[in-house]
Amino acid sequence: MTPPAAREEIPITADEDVVRVRQAVRSYAQKAKLSLVDQTKLVTATSELARNTLTYGGGGTAVVEFLTEGRRSGVRASFQDDGPGIPDVDLALTDGWTSGRGMGLGLSGARRLVDEFTLDTGAGQGTTVTVVKWSR
Amino acid sequence: MERIPILKIGDVLLASIQIDLQDRDVLALQEDLAEKICSSGARGVILDISAVDIVDSFIGRMFATIAATSRLFDAETVVVGMRPAVAITLVELGLTLGEVRTALDLEKGLAILAALGDRTDR
Numbered sequence A: 001m002t003p004p005a006a007r008e009e010i011p012i013t014a015d016e017d018v019v020r021v022r023q024a025v026r027s028y029a030q031k032a033k034l035s036l037v038d039q040t041k042l043v044t045a046t047s048e049l050a051r052n053t054l055t056y057g058g059g060g061t062a063v064v065e066f067l068t069e070g071r072r073s074g075v076r077a078s079f080q081d082d083g084p085g086i087p088d089v090d091l092a093l094t095d096g097w098t099s100g101r102g103m104g105l106g107l108s109g110a111r112r113l114v115d116e117f118t119l120d121t122g123a124g125q126g127t128t129v130t131v132v133k134w135s136r
Numbered sequence B: 001m002e003r004i005p006i007l008k009i010g011d012v013l014l015a016s017i018q019i020d021l022q023d024r025d026v027l028a029l030q031e032d033l034a035e036k037i038c039s040s041g042a043r044g045v046i047l048d049i050s051a052v053d054i055v056d057s058f059i060g061r062m063f064a065t066i067a068a069t070s071r072l073f074d075a076e077t078v079v080v081g082m083r084p085a086v087a088i089t090l091v092e093l094g095l096t097l098g099e100v101r102t103a104l105d106l107e108k109g110l111a112i113l114a115a116l117g118d119r120t121d122r
Ligand SMILES: Nc1ncnc2c1ncn2[C@@H]1O[C@H](COP(=O)(O)OP(=O)(O)O)[C@@H](O)[C@H]1O
Pocket: A048, A052, A053, A056, A057, A081, A083, A084, A085, A086, A092, A093, A097, A098, A099, A100, A101, A102, A103, A104, A105, A106, A107, A108, A127
């Protein structure tokens, strides 16, 4: 067996890159031996975040990584852009709130679907969202 | 981009999603279905998502939009074949499919549409 790739960078500049991110995250999640439900949750969360990077961040980069810690393994995915940033994080994380024409469930929903969620942003600072999901 | 084929079975349109959906595929399917319902006078639409391994808020909203649009043309929509992992994830994401009817499989979806048709015809 070939060892899992440790890290993959995926530029997000177009629609099809969101699909590419989903496929990469899926294969990392399988390597990390996440259950099917956990794979689905992580892939769904990253689909939301990749689309935000494209729609609101004006494009950016996804980094997908394979993690191990003691006996457990996991996947970290981060989404970075140099867009306008998010001025009010609490508001952006409110279920149903959108500044555009979305459903307002991407950030808040993604946070519920993963084990670790960090959001680093501010008006004029770009946005980086990082999520982690561990095998159980 | 790939066009999702829409089959006509009696007065029901069947769209079976077999690809990893890009956002523009989703929008194209919405438009194609609206046109096909209108031109064919179909009374029901079935979206078969048994091959779909993730549904995020963009894709989920498509189901609601298709259901609302088809209702304007007096057609009912049933989403069939949702995988258990997808269903669990949708609930946690917070997406309630609201008005969208769902059924376990194609056969049950067709039965629902047939029952609805009987009720309105008589
Ligand atoms: N990468 C980003 N850059 C700037 N703003 C963002 C970014 N991601 C999210 N946002 C803001 O947070 C809001 C909520 O995002 P989300 O929960 O995904 O809902 P939606 O995408 O449906 O609007 C967005 O409407 C947008 O204003």
